[in-house]
Amino acid sequence: MTWLILLIGTLLACGDKDGDDTGATGADGLQTQSLGSFTTDTGGLTGDIPLEVPDAASSVLVHCGDYGYDVLGTAWQIKDAAGANYYTNSFHDEYAPTKMRVGNLDDYLPVLFPVSPDHDVTGGAWTFNAWIASGGTPKTIDCAVVYRTDAVSDAATVDLNVVFVGVDGLGLDAGTAPDDADFQAALDFAQGLWADAGLSIGAVNYIDFTGNVDRFAVVDVSDDDSSELGELLKEDVGGSVRGMTVFFVQEIASSSGATIIGLAAGPPGAATVTGTSKSGMVVTTADLRAAPDQVGLILAHEGAHFLGLFHTSEKTGEQHDPLSDTPECGPDSNTDGNSYLDREECAGKGSDNVMFWAPDTASTTMTGDQGWVLRRNPAVR
Ligand SMILES: [Zn+2]
Incomplete structure (x- = not known):
């Protein structure tokens, strides 16, 4: 489970099985x-x-x-x-x-x-x-x-299944979202962040959640129990199987008191596989009206996790992604003695990357290698 956490106004991140067709070449690649x-x-x-x-x-x-x-x-x-x-x-x-x-x-x-x-x-x-x-x-x-098995495009697209789980209090559902300025601004912001990676949003399928809204409108997770998240991601919502499913909920509640604003399965997620606890991601709409770009950032960051990207540098700087062209920020950069790398400490060392462990809306860059990974995911065309 990858967590993107909002703490005291600062983003401190992250914390029917498919495949029964033996050997058949799918017409869809x-x-x-x-x-x-x-x-x-x-x-x-x-x-x-x-x-x-x-x-x-x-x-x-x-x-x-x-x-x-x-x-x-x-x-x-x-x-x-x-x-x-x-x-x-x-x-x-x-x-x-x-x-x-x-x-x-x-x-x-x-x-x-x-x-x-x-x-x-x-x-x-x-x-x-x-x-x-x-x-x-x-x-x-x-x-x-x-x-x-199909060709990888330099200008790739990924379909989104956007699923609304009890967020009608914001006036947001499958009927209103296509014309909701804030929701569309969030999608546009996410697409802008993926532009460096050669990835854009394809078809968007707007879906109202028909499962247990009372249970899942607020997703409860803790450090050692993500079962409620997993049970939501298992829900088969329809839409494009070759795409990404994003559940928009009221809130993600955590036992630690931190405010989590997005959770992706994995990384990576179970792309193109429905019905598993790793078959999608969850984004909170709590900030949608005040800060749609923030929601777009979470979608872009968590979506990239789902499609196979790790953080350029993890929280303590001791671990990095397996890519050669992403900047690394190591433990030596932690000059203020706290337990994690701040964006300021990692200026020029990857804090401007969408996949920094604690991104903000000024984290807008992606590298060629990151795009290479995103564009060849099975969920992407
Ligand atoms: Zn993350």
Whole structure:
């Protein structure tokens, strides 16, 4: 779970499974395939799962679950068509750093690659081994894969399914949103932020949430329980399967007292896969009337997480994205002695990037490598 948090006026961020069509080439440029059901060993590993990566694949999304909100899953080892380690977990005997990151994710595990132009994929027989850290208790999970096989555009688009969850108090629903100046300003601001990345918004599907509005209009999360978020993201709302689903809610409430303004599944999200706890993102509308650009920033930032981008620099500066052309701000820049990197401390070192860990509306840049990743996501055309 990635959190974008508003704290005392300062943005301190972030904190029907698909794939039953075996091997069929989708006319829409995606191939989805069920990989089967796997029971983890006492170490939590699925063992090597074979992948037949098509020569035309520009991106690969393996996804496995579900295994519960009290368990974290991640990738253990990915071997490429030459049998070489493409990715190894840092606990693996053969660990070596590569231009790839995988999160530790509760309940459902999407793993996307490539996430850097320095670490592209080639077609052939790969293997994927997942690690479901359930404390020695075997977990049985279903895995599937999405291969994107159509050409990657320099001027790419992503469809949005915008879903309104109990925000009619703002006068906002599927009927009014197309003509709501603030909502459209938010979409425009998000699109402007993605412009450097060669990505724009395609079709926008306006949808009124028909599920349990009373439960989900305010999404409650805490540091160790994101089940309410996950249960909302599981809701199948219709719209474009090849697109991103964004739930606009009244508020995201957290036990820590911080105000969270956006949450994305992952990174990455389960792009083009519906019905999982990683199948979308949530954005709060609390600031929509006062600061539509702020809502647009959250949409652009969380959407980019969903599509595979990490923060240029994480909160403490000890971890960065796997991209070569994004600025890094390290722990040495933390000059005021608090526990996190401020935008001021990271001036000229990435605080102006949309994917800085704590962006504001002046964080408006994206790099070529970030665009390379975004444009080849399976949800993008
Ligand atoms: Zn973030």
